[in-house]
Amino acid sequence: MTNDSQEKPTAMVFEVLKAAIIDGSAARLGRMALAGRRSVDTPNYLAVASRGVVPHMTPDNVGKYLHSGGVYMALEEVIERPQQYSKRQTPIYDTPTSHGRRPLHSFTAMPSDLMTVLSARRLPAVPSPMGNSNASISIFTSTGYQVLTTKEYQNAVETLRPDIAIPLADLTYGPITPTSKRALRMAERTDEWLKNWFADEDASADGPQQRDVAVFAPVLPVSYSIQWEYLERLSEELSTRIAGLAVYNPDVLLDLLSDYANLATLPRLSVSAVTTPHHILRQISLGFDAFVLPFINLVSDAGIAMTFTFPPSQTTPTLLPLGVDLSSPACKTSLAPLSPNCTCYACTAHHAAYVHHLLGAREMLGWTLLQTHNHTVVAAFFASVRAALAQGEEAFEGAAHQFALRYEPEFPAGTGERPRARGYQFKGEAGGEVKPKLNKPAWGKLDGEGGGLGLTRVRAKKGVAPAVAVAAAAVVVAGELVESDAEGGARLETPPVSDGVADVDAQELNSLPR
Amino acid sequence: MSASSVALTFELVAKCSTTRARASTMTLPHGPVNLPLFMPVATQASLKGLTPEQLENTGCRLCLNNTYHLGLKPGQEVLDAVGGAHKFQGWNHNILTDSGGFQMVSLLKLATVTEEGVRFLSPHDGTPMLLTPEHSISLQNSIGSDIIMQLDDVLVTTSPDKERMREAMLRSVRWLDRCIAAHKNPDRQNLFCIIQGGLDLEMRRECCAEMVARDTPGIAIGGLSGGEAKDDFCRVVGACTQLLPELKPRYVMGIGYPEDLMVCVALGADMFDCVWPTRTARFGNAITKLGVLNLKREMYAADFGPIEDGCGCPCCRPVEEEGSMGITRAFVHHNAAKETVAAHLLTLHNVWYQLNLMREAREAIIEDRFPAFIRTFFAQIYPDRQSYPSWAVDALRTVGVDLIET
Numbered sequence A: 001m002t003n004d005s006q007e008k009p010t011a012m013v014f015e016v017l018k019a020a021i022i023d024g025s026a027a028r029l030g031r032m033a034l035a036g037r038r039s040v041d042t043p044n045y046l047a048v049a050s051r052g053v054v055p056h057m058t059p060d061n062v063g064k065y066l067h068s069g070g071v072y073m074a075l076e077e078v079i080e081r082p083q084q085y086s087k088r089q090t091p092i093y094d095t096p097t098s099h100g101r102r103p104l105h106s107f108t109a110m111p112s113d114l115m116t117v118l119s120a121r122r123l124p125a126v127p128s129p130m131g132n133s134n135a136s137i138s139i140f141t142s143t144g145y146q147v148l149t150t151k152e153y154q155n156a157v158e159t160l161r162p163d164i165a166i167p168l169a170d171l172t173y174g175p176i177t178p179t180s181k182r183a184l185r186m187a188e189r190t191d192e193w194l195k196n197w198f199a200d201e202d203a204s205a206d207g208p209q210q211r212d213v214a215v216f217a218p219v220l221p222v223s224y225s226i227q228w229e230y231l232e233r234l235s236e237e238l239s240t241r242i243a244g245l246a247v248y249n250p251d252v253l254l255d256l257l258s259d260y261a262n263l264a265t266l267p268r269l270s271v272s273a274v275t276t277p278h279h280i281l282r283q284i285s286l287g288f289d290a291f292v293l294p295f296i297n298l299v300s301d302a303g304i305a306m307t308f309t310f311p312p313s314q315t316t317p318t319l320l321p322l323g324v325d326l327s328s329p330a331c332k333t334s335l336a337p338l339s340p341n342c343t344c345y346a347c348t349a350h351h352a353a354y355v356h357h358l359l360g361a362r363e364m365l366g367w368t369l370l371q372t373h374n375h376t377v378v379a380a381f382f383a384s385v386r387a388a389l390a391q392g393e394e395a396f397e398g399a400a401h402q403f404a405l406r407y408e409p410e411f412p413a414g415t416g417e418r419p420r421a422r423g424y425q426f427k428g429e430a431g432g433e434v435k436p437k438l439n440k441p442a443w444g445k446l447d448g449e450g451g452g453l454g455l456t457r458v459r460a461k462k463g464v465a466p467a468v469a470v471a472a473a474a475v476v477v478a479g480e481l482v483e484s485d486a487e488g489g490a491r492l493e494t495p496p497v498s499d500g501v502a503d504v505d506a507q508e509l510n511s512l513p514r
Numbered sequence B: 001m002s003a004s005s006v007a008l009t010f011e012l013v014a015k016c017s018t019t020r021a022r023a024s025t026m027t028l029p030h031g032p033v034n035l036p037l038f039m040p041v042a043t044q045a046s047l048k049g050l051t052p053e054q055l056e057n058t059g060c061r062l063c064l065n066n067t068y069h070l071g072l073k074p075g076q077e078v079l080d081a082v083g084g085a086h087k088f089q090g091w092n093h094n095i096l097t098d099s100g101g102f103q104m105v106s107l108l109k110l111a112t113v114t115e116e117g118v119r120f121l122s123p124h125d126g127t128p129m130l131l132t133p134e135h136s137i138s139l140q141n142s143i144g145s146d147i148i149m150q151l152d153d154v155l156v157t158t159s160p161d162k163e164r165m166r167e168a169m170l171r172s173v174r175w176l177d178r179c180i181a182a183h184k185n186p187d188r189q190n191l192f193c194i195i196q197g198g199l200d201l202e203m204r205r206e207c208c209a210e211m212v213a214r215d216t217p218g219i220a221i222g223g224l225s226g227g228e229a230k231d232d233f234c235r236v237v238g239a240c241t242q243l244l245p246e247l248k249p250r251y252v253m254g255i256g257y258p259e260d261l262m263v264c265v266a267l268g269a270d271m272f273d274c275v276w277p278t279r280t281a282r283f284g285n286a287i288t289k290l291g292v293l294n295l296k297r298e299m300y301a302a303d304f305g306p307i308e309d310g311c312g313c314p315c316c317r318p319v320e321e322e323g324s325m326g327i328t329r330a331f332v333h334h335n336a337a338k339e340t341v342a343a344h345l346l347t348l349h350n351v352w353y354q355l356n357l358m359r360e361a362r363e364a365i366i367e368d369r370f371p372a373f374i375r376t377f378f379a380q381i382y383p384d385r386q387s388y389p390s391w392a393v394d395a396l397r398t399v400g401v402d403l404i405e406t
């Protein structure tokens, strides 16, 4: 365990080890160092947490098997206010700072060598019908929309002390491009908010000396010409206060660096939610150092094992897939690792046939193993990118070109059922419409006691989750994971098969001893 | 004192001088296990989100797989192609499988039992299927589990039909003979018989005599935990253990509540399994020495203590210790029913609790302080002696421990 209290107030050191010198590439090698954390060689990536956890991975496995630079977390996932307890202090803010651990690390049981990046909203975020105001944004928690003021967010950062914080930006989400009027206001508000952020920090009792949170200034997902005044302030007034840039629009980077050379030494974090390694390579070439990558979790949930390597290992006449669908019958008896030569825990202790079975049986371990594997593949991809960059930009750009030629543009879709749709992430879009469930209802009994014709697919009643399954199933009811499972018939005092999801919980509680 | 069969060695280490509790070591093809023992249930070749590595780190050396489920998925063909369940799930320790019969009868209420076997409709396509003793053993041979169970004719113990109960008991004996004949790997898989006979002690005794005569390497007491009164349950376990040979492991099937485990150990049983500890974890429940806590309750939202004070599991052990995750109740509360990780963490804690309870009971037996151990155990769970369950008090009196008068 590290002792944060011994940390120096300097938040973060970023060193550029090797910058590109050829035309058409701004790729560079670097290193981010934070007191008490594992230093991060760049280019590198950050895993995305959901409610403070890397999905399906317990913190011990995160510590052992996650080789990312750190973990990205969204405040909106940890500050919900259930209606019946709307008056209570948000629990996470009471996290004790025991053993010198930062509260955010402590609350989420994050291994101490991994750095945390806190942002207000998840990536990508659910658009809010309420919109933002001059001093607040609208966030979407598991219990609904909430207003997050600039002040509360800044207090949250001060209280939780992530290693890196991305201050509030006035962002719109969803498919609609903001009008130029709206885009201008985005830039003005973000400018104002960031200016106030540092003014408040200076005014606070501890002063800037106590600053042990590295601030990555947001660069907005709008064109350069619309946000140039804001960027100018970053360059002229705040360049010594900010430790990095969190860039929502990667295409702004080129202009930004040519106009404001003093920002070039800052690390550039891509928060543009790229979806494939092709996008990553392009942005590395543009000069990005680190990436927040939500797609890894999604690919794992889809039952896909990533199989790409950098540079591509084979020369084949056909395009290589970026991953394999482990639900495919071809994996049924395959004792091979999830991808050839992978040395991750899932590939050395287990094999494709087992993960295929776990996905088919809807056993949660399937997704745990896929997460372990896929995060390893992505970490290895970045390590190879760095190795190529160390050889020279030509080596990197050549390999990147080969990669673009050899691999399919997208990940395969994945035919397996998803572990669960985190309900609250899907609600609220387009005026509160709930997206159709991704998963088919599971097996269940058609009738209750005795009668009926055996097992058949249970039709979900309108607005009601599918009935309890004989096969394992996880369904979402009002944003809650309710699970039924294959053990229903085991030797329990609870009835082996129940008639409704809600009943399961009730029976479970009633069946507790005493 | 020890006894050996081809693939199982049973060594009696110590006996409680008051109760009938025993401490022993049973050596199976995949290594030794200490009894008394709780076996977590990895129904479909996976223990609910724990990696086999995490399960191994709890100290578990014998877990269950369910034959019925493995027969459906991945299926016998795949198990044969892969080379058995150990290799399939990457588990290099021992596995016990049930016969599949119980789950057929309980999951598929339409199953009917004939002398030939259990008839049921395939959950895949509704076609009629038949599970015979031979087929069950063949499946378990393909699974390659270290302990396999005979197919038995299971009735709910509360069935009032004495004739049918006797028929089921006698049929279970006949099916054991068919299982023994069908068993292809007695050199590396141990076939256990299952005592039947409902709540009728005479019938149970008759069944014990028949089963013991067949000299299987281990013996199970079956047909219980089907909703019968706890007193009746304890009477059956007590009656059977008295008749069973001392140098063979005794397995009471489907038992997992901590109080039940302690009473059954006192009555002389050695092995137990139950899905409850792992299942209840997924509903946000933590098993602790002070009782079961539902961490979904609001009172835990800002509780920054460990799941259980003093627990040595990787979630709870003090954060400055090696291998500790520093999990708080607040964190589990925050994610319970929302992220699978919360369920994994509670599963890890609950499995640890169950295994540790048995480890501590074993130590107490070896040091001949088991009656005191049991008293402390009940005193921690219940606020006062008046709240002790009467069935436990009565059952323990039969083996010389009085929880009320000390």
Ligand SMILES: [Zn+2]
Binding pocket: A337, A338, A339, A342, A343, A344, A345, A346, A347, A348, A372, A373, A374, A376
């Ligand atoms: Zn792998």
Ligand SMILES: [Zn+2]
Binding pocket: B307, B308, B311, B312, B313, B314, B315, B316, B317, B349, B352
């Ligand atoms: Zn614990």
